[in-house]
Amino acid sequence: MSALWIALIVLALAAGGYVLGRKRALASVGGNTRHLHSLPSYYGANVAMMAAVPALILLVIWLILQPMVLNRMVAPMIGSVAAGEAGEMSLVMSDVRRVADGLDAAVDQGVLSGAEARDMQSDSTDVRATLSNVGVALGSDVTAETLSAAQRYRALSSTGSLLMTVVVLAVALAGAITATLRTHRDFRARNVVEHGMRVLLIGAACFAILTTLGIVLSLIFNTVKFFNLYPASDYFFGLTWSPSFGGGSSLGILPLLWGTLYISVIALAVAVPIGLFAAIYLSEYATPRIRAFAKPMLEVLAGIPTIVYGLFALLTVGPLLVSVFGEGGFAGVGWMQGGTAVMTAGLVMGIMLIPFVSSLSDDIINAVPQTMRDGSLGLGATKSETVRQVVLPAALPGIVGAILLAASRAIGETMIVVLGAGAAAKLSLNPFEAMTTVTAKIVSQLTGDADFSSPEALVAFALGMTLFVITLGLNIFALWIVRKYREQYE
Amino acid sequence: MNDMRQIERAVDMKQTKITARGVQVYYGDNHAIKDVSVEIADKTVTAFIGPSGCGKSTFLRCLNRMNDTISICRVEGDILIDNEDIYDPRVDPVQLRAKVGMVFQKPNPFPKSIYDNVAYGPKIHGLARNKAELDEIVEKALRRGAIWDEVKDRLNAPGTGLSGGQQQRLCIARAVATEPEVLLMDEPCSALDPIATAQVEELIDELRQSYSVVIVTHSMQQAARVSQKTAFFHLGNLVEYGETGEIFTNPEDPRTESYITGRIG
Ligand SMILES: Nc1ncnc2c1ncn2[C@@H]1O[C@H](COP(=O)(O)OP(=O)(O)OP(=O)(O)O)[C@@H](O)[C@H]1O
Ligand SMILES: [Mg+2]
Numbered sequence: 001m002s003a004l005w006i007a008l009i010v011l012a013l014a015a016g017g018y019v020l021g022r023k024r025a026l027a028s029v030g031g032n033t034r035h036l037h038s039l040p041s042y043y044g045a046n047v048a049m050m051a052a053v054p055a056l057i058l059l060v061i062w063l064i065l066q067p068m069v070l071n072r073m074v075a076p077m078i079g080s081v082a083a084g085e086a087g088e089m090s091l092v093m094s095d096v097r098r099v100a101d102g103l104d105a106a107v108d109q110g111v112l113s114g115a116e117a118r119d120m121q122s123d124s125t126d127v128r129a130t131l132s133n134v135g136v137a138l139g140s141d142v143t144a145e146t147l148s149a150a151q152r153y154r155a156l157s158s159t160g161s162l163l164m165t166v167v168v169l170a171v172a173l174a175g176a177i178t179a180t181l182r183t184h185r186d187f188r189a190r191n192v193v194e195h196g197m198r199v200l201l202i203g204a205a206c207f208a209i210l211t212t213l214g215i216v217l218s219l220i221f222n223t224v225k226f227f228n229l230y231p232a233s234d235y236f237f238g239l240t241w242s243p244s245f246g247g248g249s250s251l252g253i254l255p256l257l258w259g260t261l262y263i264s265v266i267a268l269a270v271a272v273p274i275g276l277f278a279a280i281y282l283s284e285y286a287t288p289r290i291r292a293f294a295k296p297m298l299e300v301l302a303g304i305p306t307i308v309y310g311l312f313a314l315l316t317v318g319p320l321l322v323s324v325f326g327e328g329g330f331a332g333v334g335w336m337q338g339g340t341a342v343m344t345a346g347l348v349m350g351i352m353l354i355p356f357v358s359s360l361s362d363d364i365i366n367a368v369p370q371t372m373r374d375g376s377l378g379l380g381a382t383k384s385e386t387v388r389q390v391v392l393p394a395a396l397p398g399i400v401g402a403i404l405l406a407a408s409r410a411i412g413e414t415m416i417v418v419l420g421a422g423a424a425a426k427l428s429l430n431p432f433e434a435m436t437t438v439t440a441k442i443v444s445q446l447t448g449d450a451d452f453s454s455p456e457a458l459v460a461f462a463l464g465m466t467l468f469v470i471t472l473g474l475n476i477f478a479l480w481i482v483r484k485y486r487e488q489y490e
Numbered sequence: 491m492n493d494m495r496q497i498e499r500a501v502d503m504k505q506t507k508i509t510a511r512g513v514q515v516y517y518g519d520n521h522a523i524k525d526v527s528v529e530i531a532d533k534t535v536t537a538f539i540g541p542s543g544c545g546k547s548t549f550l551r552c553l554n555r556m557n558d559t560i561s562i563c564r565v566e567g568d569i570l571i572d573n574e575d576i577y578d579p580r581v582d583p584v585q586l587r588a589k590v591g592m593v594f595q596k597p598n599p600f601p602k603s604i605y606d607n608v609a610y611g612p613k614i615h616g617l618a619r620n621k622a623e624l625d626e627i628v629e630k631a632l633r634r635g636a637i638w639d640e641v642k643d644r645l646n647a648p649g650t651g652l653s654g655g656q657q658q659r660l661c662i663a664r665a666v667a668t669e670p671e672v673l674l675m676d677e678p679c680s681a682l683d684p685i686a687t688a689q690v691e692e693l694i695d696e697l698r699q700s701y702s703v704v705i706v707t708h709s710m711q712q713a714a715r716v717s718q719k720t721a722f723f724h725l726g727n728l729v730e731y732g733e734t735g736e737i738f739t740n741p742e743d744p745r746t747e748s749y750i751t752g753r754i755g
């Protein structure tokens with residue numbers, strides 16, 4: 001029986017349990033709900049919870065563990081593969097699973113009988129042809145070893161599934177029955193359900209934290225692997241970035257960091273003043289009608305996918321800048337060689353960040369109480385004096401937070417850089433030159449056939465880790481500023 | 491009541507500072523002030539009394555055009571200060587508010603230090619030529635606000651860290667520091683203990699020497715103690731306006747009498 005069906009049956013059991021629990025609770029007081037400790041629906045919910053939750057958790061765990069256990073059990077059957085090669089082993093195992101799936105499909109479609117699938121020999125039948133008939137294409141002929149492993153895999157997994165069905169349904173039934181038996185007028189169903197809710201919420205929080213932790217751990221793990229292959233000092237202090245998969249590449253992060261920071265600074269120099277002024281206009285000066293129109297308009301900008309901004313950089317802003325600052329341009333300076341440049345990406349990224357800064361700042365400025373403004377206006381201050389001296393200082397922690405968030409986004413942005421700034425890793429002060437960033441290089445290191453044991457591919461994890469540490473630092477700094485000012489103001 | 495009659499005579503000689511004629515205020519469709527006409531004398535304390543929601547604060551806010559900040563609020567009629575229509579397009583509301591100071595119903599100190607709270611107005615209007623003068627202005631204002639002794643050692647602490655009553659006195663000091671000609675006080679003592687109340691009342695009495703003070707209060711005793719003129723508002727109407735002694739001892743309108751004897755409220 002498939003997992004989906006099991007889950008549906010468990011849920012049906014839970015629904016039945018709800019009705020039953022409710023009925024039993026009402027029966028225990030002869031229909032007079034006042035004598036119940038909790039509302040009848042709580043007794044129902046309690047039974048449903050006891051039926052569904054443990055069973056479903058068990059189901060999920062089983063589904064995760066079963067393939068691992070099966071792999072373990074089948075693996076010894078494959079002797080010919082060199083034992084040390086973990087990568088080879090997993091390739092063979094995935095072949096085994098594919099053959100097993102193919103046999104399943106063949107049985108389902110009636111091409112093979114169950115007995116045929118079980119007893120088939122690779123020398124008497126062309127397994128590959130049979131399986132491709134049912135839509136499972138295999139890369140090479142199936143060896144006898146693989147076939148017998150696949151057959152064993154099938155047998156084990158069908159036993160496992162049967163076992164899972166029985167155990168999960170038994171747990172669901174047992175939960176429902178115990179909960180129903182416990183249902184009595186004095187049973188504190190409300191508290192139990194409350195407790196269950198809490199466990200559920202804690203579970204969700206833990207899940208979020210654990211996945212983050214997992215991601216970070218895998219980053220760290222691969223970063224360490226990278227530093228075993230490539231010296232850390234060359235990575236952190238190297239001034240050139242020239243990866244070559246043949247070996248002998250220099251992987252210094254400084255040119256990438258420089259490009260990242262340069263582009264981010266230009267982006268923030270565009271986004272912060274414009275976004276902040278727009279927010280001040282919207283929240284302090286605009287009439288409600290203009291505001292109702294302008295704020296959504298500005299937020300539409302935030303909904304544009306960054307790849308579209310990238311195209312805008314490539315096709316519009318770049319050529320425009322070249323026509324001004326390029327060879328023979330209006331400015332007559334000839335600083336710019338091509339459309340892709342730090343300036344191009346920075347400007348476009350700044351435009352992308354404007355709505356981000358303005359809508360966050362607008363919310364924060366609006367949260368400053370009106371009485372504060374009244375106090376200042378009542379003393380004969382003008383609107384702009386009030387904004388500068390009372391509203392902005394009060395909103396400052398939030399605004400700093402908004403700016404730092406925008407900075408994190410600028411640092412993590414990829415598409416605009418790829419299309420707008422070029423791919424050349426360079427250390428240069430000229431903002432009209434092409435440069436590139438950490439994120440863009442992570443992409444280019446991992447696209448194509450990456451060999452995950454070479455430093456050229458693993459460096460992507462080190463780069464990701466570096467970015468992560470920088471953004472984490474920024475966020476901590478933002479929190480620190482917010483807290484510092486909050487102490488001062490509250 | 492003898493001394494009250496003396497004050498009455500004094501009032502008669504005072505010039506009119508604020509004249510309101512046929513003032514109507516609407517919040518959207520809500521008609522909050524209905525055809526109010528009143529003359530407020532210079533160098534006098536005028537008290538506005540009346541049940542909650544009758545429009546005292548609304549009318550007070552008309553006098554320094556604070557209602558301009560509420561987009562749905564509409565003011566009609568004439569209000570003249572020193573014979574100048576304050577709703578005339580040529581009048582700059584910012585200048586007007588420097589001249590007509592206000593203490594709000596809820597204390598609203600700025601998220602700045604106590605010193606900067608008080609120095610805010612003088613700095614904006616350039617009242618001090620140097621730091622020493624500014625220090626002097628701040629100290630004088632804090633003394634007049636009856637809060638100097640409590641805060642003199644922590645002028646750099648944030649104003650928002652004071653207790654509610656201290657905040658209100660800080661706001662009074664802040665308003666006095668700009669030396670307004672008219673001071674509008676919206677229930678300045680509602681959060682104060684009796685000692686601070688007495689100090690603020692003393693301040694009001696002192697301010698009367700040079701300014702015109704309008705005070706909104708829910709305390710009949712306070713109105714009787716500090717004011718020379720009293721206006722009684724009810725449901726947006728100005729029911730009765732006259733000398734304080736007269737209003738409290740011999741009200742003409744039955745509504746006034748019921749209110750001050752505690753039968754409507
Ligand atoms: N900002 C506003 N928007 C809409 N209506 C308002 C606003 N401020 C006051 N009002 C309305 O105007 C009327 C008068 O309010 P106002 O604040 O002037 O009363 P008040 O006499 O000061 O009362 P209190 O003694 O409780 O302070 C009330 O009906 C109130 O609902
Ligand atoms: Mg009021």
